[in-house]
Amino acid sequence: MTVSEKKVKVFSIVALALGSSAVLAACGSSGSNTSATNSTTAKKSAPVTVTLWESHNGGPVGDEMTTMVDNFNATHVGVKVNIVVTKASSKLLAAIAAGDPPTLAEISHYDGKYVRSGALASWNSYITKSSVVAQGNMLPAAWRNGEVGSTHYRLETDMKLSEVFYNQSLFAKAGISTAPQTDAQMATDAAKLKALGVIPIGWKDSSAHILPTFLSNGGSMLKGSNSVGHSVAFNNAAGTATFSYFHHLYAAGELQFHHGTTLREDFASGKIGMIDGTSAGYAKVLAAVAGAFKVGAFVEPSGSSGVHYNLAQGLGFVMPKADTTVQRNAAWTFVQWWFGAKQQAAWAMATGFAPETKAGIADVPASFLTTHPGLKASLAAALSPHTFPRPVSDSYNEVQASLDAEFFNAVTGKQSISSSLSTLQSQGDSYMSGASEL
Structure with a gap:
């Protein structure tokens, strides 16, 4: 439905409502006490x-x-x-x-x-x-x-669901005919985009943009349930595969970290071939690009499990x-x-x-x-x-803060992958047991 169609639809609904009111008013126009009756009704139906x-x-x-x-x-x-x-x-x-x-x-x-x-x-x-x-x-x-x-x-x-937006013009120029469906395919496409002289991938180093890949590599967000008294499960094969994948992209000059606004600006200017985001950012990306090129999108690629995992997050009515x-x-x-x-x-x-x-x-x-x-x-x-719904426990809020920090350190080489995962596991278990630093 286009914006114009939506406006016409709203106009029609309002016109129908007004028309019904007019008919009712006309039907009740006789009788000397009409005004008083209408006034009383109005007060009751405020x-x-x-x-x-x-x-x-x-x-x-x-x-x-x-x-x-x-x-x-x-x-x-x-x-x-x-x-x-x-x-x-x-x-x-x-x-x-x-x-x-x-x-x-x-x-x-x-x-x-x-x-x-x-x-x-x-x-x-x-x-x-x-x-x-x-x-x-x-x-x-x-x-x-x-x-x-x-x-x-x-x-x-x-x-809000994680997905990746891409510049269809740059993809065509690089000889990429279809959007990547796996992490391996995305890495291959990144190398082709790099050959054009652009930044292949822009990524946000936050948990919602890390966990889909972690899950698709066989990870699980929590051991037990989403509550205090349980532990996390990051220092394992899934964590190593996830951190290593992004580290290799970063080390090859095929990945940069930015905040959402910067990602959209660089993407719109043609500096970046693809950026990750969420469904919440799609309208913002289109607004930033302003028709300069066609924007494609694909769900988060699958990892070693061969399954596309995702997280549902976002605001809700209370x-x-x-x-x-x-x-x-x-x-x-x-x-x-x-x-x-x-x-x-x-x-x-x-x-x-x-x-x-x-x-x-x-x-x-x-x-x-x-x-x-x-x-x-x-x-x-x-x-x-x-x-799956994003974990909502207060303890896991702190786990995510640790995940963001350790992921960034490992990917950018500030800390070894094994050391980052060990720290994340230790801190995560501590937070799930009730400790707090926020």
């Missing part, structure tokens, strides 16, 4: 206001979120959502402590501190009555994201307990609408995020995917049985 703290900081994703809220308000007379774009993930806990939280907020996957303090309302009582936000309709990775035990405190709304039942019910009206198939498809086409529901994926036109390979790659990863 919409319940829901304040939504939304964490996207502008850009195409933030703009689309605002547009969707406007669409909801135009088609729902009983609920009005006021959107506030702010850093909800970092501000919500203080707002709850101060007794002034929003009705609804989008926060990151590290929500353990909210759950432990009993600050969040459970979605379970609403989910049991819904055919939309239901296990049969939600993708497994989205369904389990934000679930503690069997209780859902956070419903994932922005499914409800602080402070607001009234009436407000929480109104918030649920919006949330259930959000997970409707048409809304999910519209969100995905505008942002690159994969829908969280099977119905949402089915509603994305096949014709759209032919011209938007980033979303096509995201859908493939979302539907894969080898895509």
Whole structure:
């Protein structure tokens, strides 16, 4: 669906709503007490206001979120959502402590501190009555994201999946006809791109961009369960294969580390042949390239296991307990609408995020995917049985900080691979046992 088509669709919905109001007004125009009756009805049916703290900081994703809220308000007379774009993930806990939280907020996957303090309302009582936000309709990775035990405190709304974007013009010039499907193929393609005088690969040295390769090499994120008292499993063959692969690329001058903004800028200028990112970055990449060349995309390559593994991460809706039942019910009206198939498809086409529901994926036109390979790659990863929710325990947050540091040290040669993995294993086990440095 193009932007123009979306605008026409929204206009039609609003026009229909206005037209219905006009007909009702005309039907009730007789009688001397009409004005008084309408006034009383208006007071009784005043919409319940829901304040939504939304964490996207502008850009195409933030703009689309605002547009969707406007669409909801135009088609729902009983609920009005006021959107506030702010850093909800970092501000919500203080707002709850101060007794002034929003009705609804989008926060990151590290929500353990909210759950432990009993600050969040459970979605379970609403989910049991819904055919939309239901296990049969939600993708497994989205369904389990934000679930503690069997209780859902956070419903994932922005499914970020790891993928790689590439400059189709540079690929053609280097004689690369198809996107790489394995780590070995990506290394071969990197050498061909290097021969053109460009940087073959740009990568983010953060856990979400390391773990898919680690998993595809036979690794497992945690031994036991995602909780304190268990250990990590990095100092093994999977860790060695993963760290060694990236180290060889870096040593050959075929890999550079950067932050997301720098990666997109260098990619758009033609300095880099391919960059890794997530489905959240697809719209940003297209905006940065501005039509200078066609952007291709592929899911994270498979390693020694031969399987494409991926992680589902991203923001999710939570409800602080402070607001009234009436407000929480109104918030649920919006949330259930959000997970409707048409809304999910519209969100995905505008942002690159994969829908969280099977119905949402089915509603994305096949014709759209032919011209938007980033979303096509995201859908493939979302539907894969080898895509898992990112670990959310507070302890694992610290493990990831150690993973980022030791991976960078090993890949860039600041520390040997064996030493880095040994340090990572020791620190990771310590954090999972309850130690903390953050």
